[in-house]
Amino acid sequence: MEQANKDRSLVSKVMDGLVTGIVEEKYGAILPPQDVLSKEFDVSRTVMREALSMLLARDMLDVRPKIGTRIRPMSDWRMIDEDVVNWRFRAKPDPLFLRDVIEFRILIEPRASAQAAARGSAADIAAIREAFDAFRAIRPGESGYQAADELFHARIVVASGNQFFKQMAAIIRGALSTVNPIVNQKDGMWEKAVSTHQRVVEAIERRDPKEAEIASLAMIDYTAEEIGSSFTSEPPVR
Template identity: 30%
Template sequence: MTVFSKRGLQGQLVDTLGRRILLGELAEGQTIDLEGLESEFNVSRTVVREALRVLTAKGLLDARPRTGTFVLPRRNWKLLDEDVMLWRAENGLSEKLLNELDQLRRIIEPAAARLAALHRSEEDLSAIENALERMARVYAEHRNLHSNGLAEHVQADIDFHTALLRATANELVAHMDMSLRPILNFRDSLIPEGQQSEQFLDAHRAVLVAVKAQDADEAELAMLQLLSEAADDLTQLVNQQTPA
């Protein structure tokens, strides 16, 4: 899943077109006017083609002889792509999107925590502990998670959960980090500065303690509790965005 840079003419064009597609301004089956884009954005044909290539890789576009480049049906979109998720949320977080993210995590992570408790190695424990220590350090140094503090926190959280997947000793489960990473990055990027708390850290710590003790039942329950708290955070965010 390629996350593109929004910098430069190509990045700006990708971002604008991606938003238009996800918001329905460019409809399914609609042909992309390359000359029109060149004129509108004052860019070269090369920049336009490279931007379309990025969007094609995300499943949003396709091209055929005599038809040109056109918008694909939604079923083809790579909805787990981080950029696609961000564009999807552009017009406000929907209850449907949050429920889908929560359901997917509940399918993957509690079972992974159970397996990790049964199969984790000392190396796995070290990786999980290291990620949690970084989360705690960043929180202590940047109580409100401003600027660089937030970026460090997000990465540490991602590392915690991906290390847990690797601790299952199941290669197929471990590779699910390709799906989980953009979800976590997307989720954490939505939490406003200052909204993370000691409770957030304690929920992760409970998972680690259970995995370390090789208590599979408790590890699964601790992960379910962590996910419930994460879902509550995002629900509060949606409520804050919804006019009274």
Template identity: 30%
Template sequence: MSPVRPTLSRRVRNGAGPMTARNLHGHVVQMLGQRIVSGAIKQGEVLPPEATMAEEMDVSRTSLREAMKVLSAKGLVEARPKVGTRVRDARFWNQLDADVLAWRCNSMPTADFVQKLSEMREIIEPAAAASAARHRTVTQLKRMQTALEAMEAAPDPEAWTSADIDFHEAILAATGNELLISLFSVIETALSSYFTMSALTAVNFKYSLPQHRAVFHAIRDKEPEVAQKAMLKVISDTRENLSNKRRKA
């Protein structure tokens, strides 16, 4: 069994300020979740007994127990009689949970994770672009244009990523499909990390601007098939950029 550290009390003493019970168990969730997803605590590993973990982390057993309930709901751990709390295999994790996605992105995403995220984008976003071309309103088109102009004016990769996220969110919103819109709010963290990686690895972080313009023009002109192909090109170019970077690393 791996010891679970660092303690939370040190973080409080270093300026985090007074914590409510809810904040404290939230910090426990973040600490343990990040360690599990990063592999610091291995899949299949049985965690130390509750009393031991609470002492090591310098938190109450109540806070630890509440945190374990949250991690269990996310599919990361399970409690078994006479065995204890065990870390579940990654195939059981709720991969679309916002926290789980954030922890994966914060743990230096693997080539496999980037590949799967690219595949998910290829399944969803080209069809969404086609739908947006059929259903977009003038107001929604203006929102896309504003985001595109922000991408054009972006002075650095961080500003570019923020505008890029806005652009893709505007396209999903223009589909009028509330399920797709809700999905974006779930995967936004992962996409932000994905877009940032792509921008930082490119010689010119605005390398995909022409492709984004093509998507916008197709949606503006109500050309669904053109919009679909243009969005697929955006995604494939991003995938290729990241693949080239990994091959050179």
């Protein structure tokens, strides 16, 4: 059992290293042969083979005869997998990726906010308020700011009661970790973020699904506008 746990830990470590190399474009389009990678990571071929098979299962790699192990485009990666989500958000964001991130949030978060207002328990709503109070007590750049913002959004998704929305929480956290460093550089953004977040909280507390949905959409729209002013790309589609 101890050896099995050690092997699993080693496979995870190798997977993490491979993904880092991929998102940093260390390998190009084709991974080196397994024996070369095994030497690079100082692991057995068995461990390397298992690590590669895990990435294959997540649609991140493609094995082709006479070509080798090809790295698939990030758009093909299985984003529903939380590990894949976290790895994907390590890469430097590009305008199209940011567009897709905003469009995803537009689809999920406003509806989750409405459902939180309609069906969230008293404990759920109290947890959202608690997360908001923690968020507004911290300024961008201070320790804990990003975690507080992520917790606020995650608790709304949980309060929606929708099991599929809950599965999307990792993508929302990743989206926030990507867009916040961009928009937080702008003057007045923190004050605007607090006011838009507060509008969502108060609508949920009043049990007003329609206003909660509108408030959540307004919160995301403001972020989209700030992102759009930083990158040239197509606007998010609602």
